[in-house]
Amino acid sequence: MIDLxxxxxxxLCDFTSELGEGPTYDQRTDTAWWFNIKGQELHELHLASGHKTIHPLPFLGSVLATIDPTRQLIASDQGLFIRDTVNYQLSPFATLEDKPGNRSNDGRVHACGALWIGTMGQRAEKHAGAIYHVAGNRITKLFSNVTIPNAICFSPDGATAYFTDTDVNHLMRVDIDPATALPTGDPVLLSDESTAPGGVDGAICDADGQIWNARWGAGAVEVYKPDGQKVARYAAPATQPSCPAFIGANADRLLVTSAWQDMDDAARAADPDAGKTFELGIAVRGRFEPDFLL
Structure with missing residues (x-):
């Protein structure tokens, strides 16, 4: 085991989200965004000023992608929506699946502008979810029978995708077409984490191709080389970190969301920073998220 x-x-933010998730950063406005999924909230934090805004949502949002300076794409339990950043209007864009008991979970935009987005049962029912590829309004199911889709991210050259089913705790990789983000082969095991503490949760891939993964239940952010070798473990101030994001003008800082979901009063008292959003405090070689291409 690598030292912690x-x-x-x-x-970065003292607000305690029941299920903080889906962080991203818009370098054009120096703004970090993330969701409190269970609280139906979109959180907005301007880094330089520290100004914080919480936007109520009419659904369970989990992933945000920038389209252009005035529009965002949001994935939710009710499908995909376009959000106007000026008047906050939400417009239906596409339906992912016809499963009323499901919601969106982890997702990320590829450099080509396509979105990978996972779905799951609201009570994490076994094999209820899937992972989809969204290119404009074209939706393709990539993988079925997924329980908790997570760790979706892409290598810097756009030729590899990573993902997991946290219920299985196998970090997977699959070759993809850099021009379309569609798989060109079958997924293969990158790292078997089934016997390690905690669950493989949200992940991002840095400029060197290293995978930074939030380790739910283990209070850590772990780093893997592209060959699956684990090279570092950084402690988080909350037991359930959920997803990282590169932030700052040079994408050289790391934001991490967390959650207090499923904690009773005693557990929350023992984990006072659960649900808060924090910065890891180290220098990283990150990358900015691409825009979703309509």
């Missing part, structure tokens, strides 16, 4: 590097960062 102590937390040396800071709390």
């Amino acid at each position: 590097i102590p937390f040396s960062g800071q709390i």
Whole structure:
């Protein structure tokens, strides 16, 4: 087991989300965005000023992608919506699946502008979810029988996708077409984490191709080389970190969301930073998220 590097960062936001998830950063406005899925909220934090806004949502949102300076794409339990950043209007864009008991979970935009987005049962029912590829309004199911889709991210050259089913805890990789983000082969095992503490949750891939993964239940962010070798473990101030995001003008800082979901009063008292959003406090070689291409 690799030694756990102590937390040396800071709390970016004291608000405790039941299920903080889906963080992303818009370098054009120096703004970090994330969701409190269970609270039906979209959180907006301007980094330079510290100004925070919470936007109520009429659904369970989990993933946000920028389209252009005035439009965003949001994935939710009710499908995909386009959000106007000026008047906050939400317009239906596409339906992912006809399963009323399901919601969206983890997802990320590829450099070509296509979105990979996972769905799951609201109570994490076995094999209820799937992972989809969204290119404009064309939706293709990639993988079925997924329980908790997570860790969706892409290599810097756009030729590899990573993902997991947290219920299985196998970090997977699959070759994809860099021009379309569609798989060109079958998924293969990158790292078997089924006997390690915690669950493989949200992930991002840095400029060197390393995978930064939030380890739900283990209070850590773990780093893998593209060959699956684990090379670092950084402590988080909350037991259930959920997803990282590169932030800052140079994408050289790391934001991590967390959650207090499923904690009773005693567990929350023992984990006072659960649900807060924090910065890891280390320098990273990150990348900015691409826009979703309509």
